[in-house]
Amino acid sequence: MFDVFAINRWQYYRELLVQLIIYILVLLVSAVFIWLLFDLTRGGLAHLSWEFLTESPRDAGRAGGIGSILVSTLLILLVALFVAVPLAWTTAALLSEFVPTTSQFGMTVRFSLQVLAGVPSIVFGLFGNAFFSIYLGLGFSILSGGLTLACMLLPILVSTAEAGLRAVPQSYRLSAAALGLSRTATLFQLLLPAAAPTLAAGLLLGIGRAVAETAALLFTSGYVDRMPGSLLDSGRALALHIFDLSMNVPGGDTPAYASALVLVVLLLSINIMAMKLAYGLQRKRIMSV
């Protein structure tokens, strides 16, 4: 009756089988992804050079580099952040500090942002084209591309900032109020500095999202690969450049590989920084408890 050395054979084999299946699937996933990363590195590294990063593309991108593309990407990103960050952070501050979580107004804003977060990027592209490019008359320009991206970034910036502010211990607010500080002073002197790492992490995530975006920029910032002269010029983003090289330019694969490698490395470093910030914050909070 009491034999703890007996082995339930059926159960034993089932365990082995499940473990085997899981190991095989994980091996498969790892293999495919390492294949992908290896392909990108091998294809891109050969073509990568300082000139490639600084020169403008020639011959539809087959020759030359991605200098002007990087500048356009940066400009689009700056426009998007310049518009989205103030809007997002004021919204987050209001939602977390000034209105009760259950208020009608707060719920409406939050719901609207939640829906916005689910909108596919191509739909943002349609909207940007109709509203910024045509209705506001900005045409195919860095400005309309950046504004479209700003709309896209809003939800992620708001939700990270709100989470960061909410993570600040309630005791800060109570003691600040007890010392007679105004809510504005509390917000600027105490809460925002305390939430700074999360705000920065959210910002970096937003930047990552913006740099990776292609579909929303197709009909807003356009395809022109020259060095942009002003914000009203059309400018081609890096992700779009990869798309154009691989789909529309025969013989564009080599520069496309190199561009893809640049993009992936860029995004990887952004993500690592964001993660470092977020983990650092967590560690600090655990240690202070």
Add this chain to the structure above:
Amino acid sequence: MFHSVLTDTLVRWILRAGAVISALVMLLILIFLLIESWPVLGQITPTRFFTDASWHPLEGAYNLMPMLSGTLLASVGALLLAIPLGIASALFIIFYAPAFFVLPYQRLIELLAGIPSVVFGFWGLTTLVPLINQFHPPGASLLAAILVLTLMILPTITLTTHSALKAVPDEFLHGAAALGLSRWGMIYGVVFPAAHAGIVAGIILAAGRAIGETMAVLMVAGNVVQHPQGLFDPIRTLAANIALEMAYAMDDHRAVLFVSGLLLMILVMMLSAMAGKIGKHKYV
């Protein structure tokens, strides 16, 4: 005293204005999609999107069905592959991995979650499509779309499942172990029921991503407007269709593209509403 009250009020109004603008963006998007699709929506009966003979927008034939079926087939196919792979990956990280494998594998998945769709598409175009072409031309096909989408949503499913599994309280695990349940018995009998809401919500999220994905699919799917007969037939998805034809679409054609954008958005919104509802449930 007075001074600080004044700034408080002022700041409050500034914040409020910011929040109102943020909330209005969604409304603005809806309004503009509706305005732009009105030339068509107002004129023709919506059933024509399903009953027209074909998709020849320049001749006024607006059958969206092939594209809708392409979108759904590609998404469902990708989900069928990505769900087992993603759940296996999450189980591996939490229950099965030897200690020194946990972190590298988790980092690999996080790294993939950050790779942009255009890079997945590019890799699919240069590697997968030629490979499939060797077996069964033309290569650019439903199968290629499914595979690329699988790679794209796999990290989403893995990460959401991982956090759902992590959230299962230790008491359940210890209780299961104390009853002598085997590892799989515990996972199947206790962990999955406890975490199923989170897992399903993550899957729905991934489904929304798959349906809305444009670039990666556009690059590998072949983009022929047809009901595919098999895995090796090229397809065109709704999102890809918009990206392809927006550049030259005029008048009614342009309006139909906005209608399909609207359709896409409604599909994704319904999914995210569902995910939100399910995600709130716990242990039921």
Add this chain to the structure above:
Amino acid sequence: MNPDQGKAVQTDCECDDAYTLGPLQMGPPCCDPEPVIQVEDLSLQYSGKTALQKVTLDIYRGCITALIGPSGCGKTSFLSAINRLTDLIPACQVDGRIRVDGRDIYDSACNVQALRRQIGMVFQKPAPFPLSIRRNITLPLREHGITQRLTVESITEQVLRDVGLWNEVCDRMDTAALSLSGGQQQRLCIARALALSPQILLMDEPCSALDPIASGVVEDLISRLSGHYTIVIVTHNLAQARRIANYAAFFWVKERAGQLVEFGHCRDIFESPTHELTAAYVNGIRG
């Protein structure tokens, strides 16, 4: 205490319900102490920090052994070493030997699942699985190869009757177990452990998370289980230990490591302790 214990069980059996625990099978408990668990020099370390130092202790068949002592003196660690739940805690190192029915359970050939089937455990916080009431009991049964429908059903009904829960839940067996009250949840957890017909039950403060009434019900249940099962119970409630236990083991913290100070008949520990720490603790002077 002890003689009353035997009687209490006997009187309990006068009710002729076929399903409640029947009369004692093996005579009054603890007349003939036969060790079922033998612990020798058991030491426990969590990532290098010693939680339990060199404990040697015998647990007797069919008796209730209460582990008492202040918080953090390693009682719970001791308990989870007996069914090897310590395996689940990373960086937990167990030294020494535990023999159950004479066989070393830390032997590599020991099948942990079969071991845990024989040694049931009830935790401090009632934690039924987030499943239906029925499935909470049938899941472990099926897992251990008891799949015949009729058998499963009859065992389910019997253990629920044993813990006095049958009448309360028989009409809603398929509702969520988490909808039960705390006391009911804890009794369900006990039923779940009983369903596997273990020899030994480990209980980690089973009443401390319950309100006084539910706690009383669970306590009654535990004393009725005595004789049928070997029970090791951790409790902070000295009065409870005194009421239900046959044996008591007193743990204390020395140099940050838990140690066994005294072990003996419950009556002796409470009425004539040999160690001054024990005396101080049971009289409420220290701890």
